[in-house]
Amino acid sequence: MFWNALASEDGLRVSLFITCYNDTLFPETGKAVVRVLERLGHTVEFPAGQTCCGQMHWNTGYQAEAMPLLSRFVEQFREAEAVVVPSSSCVAMMRDHYPKMAVSLKDEKLIADVEALLPKVFEFSEFLTKRLGLEDVGAYYPHRVTYHASCHGLRNLGLGDGPMRLLRAVRGIDLVELQGLEQCCGFGGTFAVKNADVSGAMLADKMAAVLNTKAEACTACDNSCLMHIQGALHRQKTGVRTVHLAEILAGDEGVAQ
Amino acid sequence: MSGVALDPKTAPPFPMAAKTALGDTQLRKNVRHATDVIQAKRARVVGEMPDWQELREAGKQIRQHTMENLDFYLEEFEANCTRAGGVVHWARDAEEARRIVVALVKASGSDEVIKIKSMTTEEIQLNSALEAAGIHPFETDLAELIIQLGEDRPSHIVVPALHKNRHEIREIFRREMNLPELGDQPQDLADAARVFLREKFLRVKTGVSGANFLIAETGGLCIVESEGNGRMCLTLPETLITVAGIDKVIPRFQDLEVLLQLLPRSATGERMNPYNSVWTGVNAADGPRVFHVVLMDNARTEILADEEARQTLNCIRCAACQNACPVYRQTGGHAYGSVYAGPIGAILTPQLQEMHHAQSLPYASSLCGACYEVCPVKINIPEVLIHLRNKVVQQNTAGVAGFFDVEAGAMKAMAMIFRSERRFRAAQRLGRVAESPLVRKDGWIGWLPGMLGGWTQVRDLQEMPKETFRDWWEKRGRNGN
Amino acid sequence: MATDMVTNSARAEVLRRIRAAKGGVATAEAARAEWSAIERRYRREATRSREAVLELLEDRLRDYDARVVCVRDAEVAASAAGMLGDRKVRRMVMPAGLTAEWLPAGFEFVVDEGLAAAELDRVDGVMTGATLAIAETGTVVLQNVAGQGRRAVTLVPDYHLCVVRVEDVVETVPEAIHRLQATAGLATTFVSGPSATADIEMTRIKGVHGPRSLDVILVD
Numbered sequence: 001m002f003w004n005a006l007a008s009e010d011g012l013r014v015s016l017f018i019t020c021y022n023d024t025l026f027p028e029t030g031k032a033v034v035r036v037l038e039r040l041g042h043t044v045e046f047p048a049g050q051t052c053c054g055q056m057h058w059n060t061g062y063q064a065e066a067m068p069l070l071s072r073f074v075e076q077f078r079e080a081e082a083v084v085v086p087s088s089s090c091v092a093m094m095r096d097h098y099p100k101m102a103v104s105l106k107d108e109k110l111i112a113d114v115e116a117l118l119p120k121v122f123e124f125s126e127f128l129t130k131r132l133g134l135e136d137v138g139a140y141y142p143h144r145v146t147y148h149a150s151c152h153g154l155r156n157l158g159l160g161d162g163p164m165r166l167l168r169a170v171r172g173i174d175l176v177e178l179q180g181l182e183q184c185c186g187f188g189g190t191f192a193v194k195n196a197d198v199s200g201a202m203l204a205d206k207m208a209a210v211l212n213t214k215a216e217a218c219t220a221c222d223n224s225c226l227m228h229i230q231g232a233l234h235r236q237k238t239g240v241r242t243v244h245l246a247e248i249l250a251g252d253e254g255v256a257q
Numbered sequence: 258m259s260g261v262a263l264d265p266k267t268a269p270p271f272p273m274a275a276k277t278a279l280g281d282t283q284l285r286k287n288v289r290h291a292t293d294v295i296q297a298k299r300a301r302v303v304g305e306m307p308d309w310q311e312l313r314e315a316g317k318q319i320r321q322h323t324m325e326n327l328d329f330y331l332e333e334f335e336a337n338c339t340r341a342g343g344v345v346h347w348a349r350d351a352e353e354a355r356r357i358v359v360a361l362v363k364a365s366g367s368d369e370v371i372k373i374k375s376m377t378t379e380e381i382q383l384n385s386a387l388e389a390a391g392i393h394p395f396e397t398d399l400a401e402l403i404i405q406l407g408e409d410r411p412s413h414i415v416v417p418a419l420h421k422n423r424h425e426i427r428e429i430f431r432r433e434m435n436l437p438e439l440g441d442q443p444q445d446l447a448d449a450a451r452v453f454l455r456e457k458f459l460r461v462k463t464g465v466s467g468a469n470f471l472i473a474e475t476g477g478l479c480i481v482e483s484e485g486n487g488r489m490c491l492t493l494p495e496t497l498i499t500v501a502g503i504d505k506v507i508p509r510f511q512d513l514e515v516l517l518q519l520l521p522r523s524a525t526g527e528r529m530n531p532y533n534s535v536w537t538g539v540n541a542a543d544g545p546r547v548f549h550v551v552l553m554d555n556a557r558t559e560i561l562a563d564e565e566a567r568q569t570l571n572c573i574r575c576a577a578c579q580n581a582c583p584v585y586r587q588t589g590g591h592a593y594g595s596v597y598a599g600p601i602g603a604i605l606t607p608q609l610q611e612m613h614h615a616q617s618l619p620y621a622s623s624l625c626g627a628c629y630e631v632c633p634v635k636i637n638i639p640e641v642l643i644h645l646r647n648k649v650v651q652q653n654t655a656g657v658a659g660f661f662d663v664e665a666g667a668m669k670a671m672a673m674i675f676r677s678e679r680r681f682r683a684a685q686r687l688g689r690v691a692e693s694p695l696v697r698k699d700g701w702i703g704w705l706p707g708m709l710g711g712w713t714q715v716r717d718l719q720e721m722p723k724e725t726f727r728d729w730w731e732k733r734g735r736n737g738n
Numbered sequence: 739m740a741t742d743m744v745t746n747s748a749r750a751e752v753l754r755r756i757r758a759a760k761g762g763v764a765t766a767e768a769a770r771a772e773w774s775a776i777e778r779r780y781r782r783e784a785t786r787s788r789e790a791v792l793e794l795l796e797d798r799l800r801d802y803d804a805r806v807v808c809v810r811d812a813e814v815a816a817s818a819a820g821m822l823g824d825r826k827v828r829r830m831v832m833p834a835g836l837t838a839e840w841l842p843a844g845f846e847f848v849v850d851e852g853l854a855a856a857e858l859d860r861v862d863g864v865m866t867g868a869t870l871a872i873a874e875t876g877t878v879v880l881q882n883v884a885g886q887g888r889r890a891v892t893l894v895p896d897y898h899l900c901v902v903r904v905e906d907v908v909e910t911v912p913e914a915i916h917r918l919q920a921t922a923g924l925a926t927t928f929v930s931g932p933s934a935t936a937d938i939e940m941t942r943i944k945g946v947h948g949p950r951s952l953d954v955i956l957v958d
């Protein structure tokens with residue numbers, strides 16, 4: 001695709017796009033990303049003016065409102081060497097829609113900026129597997145875990161078996177395959193609220209599959225899916241938790257889980 | 258006769274219809290089973306094809322090219338079909354199509370017609386028009402027969418009675434065919450249908466069909482089917498009337514080499530469906546002596562005019578998207594309030610209604626992309642859904658009424674927040690304040706008000722962390738970490 | 739005539755809408771050029787050997803529960819006799835022009851010269867040749883020509899015995915379509931197994947309408 005898989009490079013300057021919802025609701029995921037990248041010898045930067053990629057507005061039908069958020073993102077990350085995003089749906093938003101959004105604005109500079117920037121933007125797991133060419137990132141996570149393949153990561157970004165390869169290399173992990181891992185969990189952004197009944201029905205199927213694995217935790221590359229799954233796991237008092245892939249990879253002997 | 262109308266003009270919004278459907282356990286079981294079976298079959302026969310992706314790409318280009326030259330190909334088809342003895346009619350909309358067909362049936366001297374399954378004729382509710390004119394239509398496709406005798410409506414493009422199981426079907430046949438001893442094995446039911454229909458095939462003088470493809474180069478038509486009822490209706494009657502949307506035309510005979518590979522594998526998971534019939538005009542010694550084709554627009558040109566949504570017309574009606582869709586698999590087709598359901602329905606129906614009805618349909622999707630993955634002609638359904646959502650919002654926010662749209666107000670406010678670091682951070686702090694009355698002792702929220710209540714129907718929401726990521730990052734920076 | 743006028747104005751209106759929607763009138767030259775530019779990187783030729791192709795056809799046909807044998811030309815009649823005997827048929831219909839040497843003795847063959855549907859319904863089966871067969875999909879293609887007959891003749895009887903020459907067997911659908919190009923205007927039927935439906939609980943049931951049994955004799 002945009003890059004060649006390289007052996008791990010030394011000392012990259014990596015800019016973190018935390019995403020609006022991770023920043024606000026899942027700061028632990030961001031901290032985990034920082035820990036993993038620093039463990040691998042890279043420097044993390046955080047452009048403070050970042051906010052949101054515009055996906056929610058774009059997907060819900062408010063395209064005009066999403067446009068300024070595209071410009072803002074480009075502005076914030078223009079100087080980045082590499083941009084890492086712990087959310088596959090946000091990266092899908094950028095790859096699938098930013099180029100034609102820029103074209104529709106008829107802004108030549110923006111079109112060029114987007115074209116130059118996108119190859120440097122990576123979802124977190126694909127940054128590790130494709131950009132750095134790694135599977136073992138020195139993680140330790142002695143728990144029974146099952147993996148759900150978020151739709152955008154699976155279909156839009158083509159993450160393939162990347163996340164699973166990273167998980168398999170985690171020391172102490174007991175990985176259990178999730179039946180129907182490629183089935184949508186039912187979150188779908190505003191879909192979860194506008195079509196709560198169907199979303200709930202899809203979630204019930206995902207829950208049943210998760211509980212069937214007897215895993216302690218369900219993981220994925222997107223906290224949006226996990227928030228939705230966790231919401232039901234908690235409501236039904238299952239004792240099963242959700243944890244973002246980054247937090248598993250951040251686990252090591254020295255850090256309490 | 259056909260029962261409850263599946264009419265987008267009067268159907269309840271999707272969330273409401275879905276809620277009802279979700280309460281029907283039998284329906285959900287049937288839909289789940291049927292879509293599981295077809296999906297598995299499709300995966301197997303597609304997996305055999307080393308050039309499946311190349312076929313998809315060619316299919317997409319063929320269909321796209323056709324739409325870009327639609328006027329040329331329709332005229333070419335008309336000329337060639339006419340030369341071969343067919344009579345070509347044009348209909349601007351459903352009403353005109355119905356009128357033409359009724360007149361043609363009357364002119365054929367028959368007050369009965371045998372029909373092959375045609376979603377196009379369902380779309381225009383042709384059967385009601387025929388009955389109103391004193392003409393009795395006999396559906397001959399097994400699923401359509403089940404639907405007709407059961408006074409029901411189709412719920413799937415390819416397997417319209419997928420929502421019915423064998424017991425339900427047996428009850429319908431027992432009653433309507435007067436067969437009190439009828440068994441419930443699928444073979445018994447099929448045998449009953451065979452006998453019931455054969456009598457009609459051999460007797461009824463006028464047939465009505467749809468068409469899978471109209472071949473411009475030759476003026477021929479192609480019908481793709483499994484049971485043989487198509488062949489019966491196409492060859493035994495004296496008069497044949499075919500109704501086809503203008504989007505059914507394909508450029509050349511050669512293009513069948515792509516489409517006849519994509520369609521059967523995608524639709525029923527077979528390498529080839531049992532029967533494909535290709536015919537051109539009339540042949541004195543073979544088949545009907547009189548042949549009419551009705552080319553119908555019915556808002557397809559509206560879709561054509563919308564460049565971003567035009568790819569909707571590329572559809573070859575395989576329904577692979579329905580089988581793959583996690584939403585359709587939960588609700589079945591009736592919840593979409595249209596004969597076109599599932600992902601293709603969610604984009605086609607609102608557009609055929611010029612976006613006035615069926616506004617909830619573009620939102621009947623989690624945008625998971627499973628449909629795009631299986632579409633044999635690569636229609637980017639998620640992209641069209643998003644495009645249509647934008648159109649819905651534009652309609653809803655136009656004029657004075659738009660001022661009061663609550664959702665739009667909230668979305669505009671959020672957009673303002675995201676455009677400024679300062680406002681974003683303020684909103685984060687405000688969120689923690691605003692939620693605090695809702696947070697339980699265990700740190701979770703079990704109830705959210707208004708629109709957001711949909712979340713807490715089945716899910717809890719964890720309270721917002723005291724410290725955002727950027728708060729932590731800043732602190733870290735100040736501590737020189 | 740009034741209807742003609744109405745349909746002509748409908749025609750004009752629909753074409754006008756199409757052209758307005760696309761922003762222009764399509765021309766034959768442009769359409770031809772663009773059509774020729776369509777990328778066709780799928781398989782268009784055989785990739786298997788002839789033996790493999792024939793084996794594949796036999797496999798596919800057997801998958802459909804059709805019986806298949808492969809014989810020399812001189813043995814066709816004898817094979818047919820065996821198959822008809824097994825099926826317990828006595829009275830068969832055949833299209834005009836079917837190769838006389840193929841017909842087995844001991845069975846009644848009626849030549850179709852426009853039999854009524856009800857009469858076709860009363861025979862035990864039909865025997866024909868074929869235009870071609872597609873191995874990959876197990877398809878036999880029939881056209882309205884001598885030896886294959888009009889469409890009703892292979893539709894109404896409950897049993898079809900079909901003789902296919904080995905040189906008329908192709909591997910892929912594109913090869914078949916290519917061979918059919920010259921006679922694309924003829925009524926053509928692609929038969930892939932006996933009629934079937936999966937409309938009841940997705941169970942594939944054979945034989946709703948159309949012949950419920952199909953046998954194929956491949957002639958080398």
